[in-house]
Amino acid sequence: MFNGNNSNPRFGIETKPDARDFLPKRKEYSSFEERKRTFEGWPVVFLTAERLAAAGFWYLGEGDRVRCFFCGGGVRNWLPEDDPMSEHRRIFPTCGFVSMATENGDEQLQSINIKKANKSRL
Numbered sequence: 001m002f003n004g005n006n007s008n009p010r011f012g013i014e015t016k017p018d019a020r021d022f023l024p025k026r027k028e029y030s031s032f033e034e035r036k037r038t039f040e041g042w043p044v045v046f047l048t049a050e051r052l053a054a055a056g057f058w059y060l061g062e063g064d065r066v067r068c069f070f071c072g073g074g075v076r077n078w079l080p081e082d083d084p085m086s087e088h089r090r091i092f093p094t095c096g097f098v099s100m101a102t103e104n105g106d107e108q109l110q111s112i113n114i115k116k117a118n119k120s121r122l
Contacts, residue, residue, distance in 0.1 A: 023096075024070045026067075026069045035057065035058040036053040039052065039053065040059075046078075046080045056088060056101075057069075068088060069097070070095055071092050073091060085098075
């Protein structure tokens with residue numbers, strides 16, 4: 001994962017979020033279910049679409065590249081030990097979605113996202 005300031009190729013995709021951004025960059029992916037839908041053809045077997053979508057990411061449809069709907073920050077080159085929300089928080093600490101998750105607790109936020117997704121299936 002790369003935040004734009006690191007030359008390590010394991011890190012990120014070209015966008016560095018701006019702390020002044022308080023609105024989602026991609027509103028169409030604001031819901032867990034919409035983000036999850038983008039993971040058709042996701043090639044990484046050790047990391048589920050549910051975990052990535054719950055962490056605010058949507059799939060770009062290329063390799064293992066994902067992007068946050070809120071800050072626009074991108075991540076790629078996932079490793080088996082990576083936790084999507086932890087990586088999101090580490091690489092893009094100023095992201096509003098990450099801030100909200102931190103305030104509400106990751107589990108609570110992810111639970112809300114998953115509950116919304118389950119309701120939409122009924």
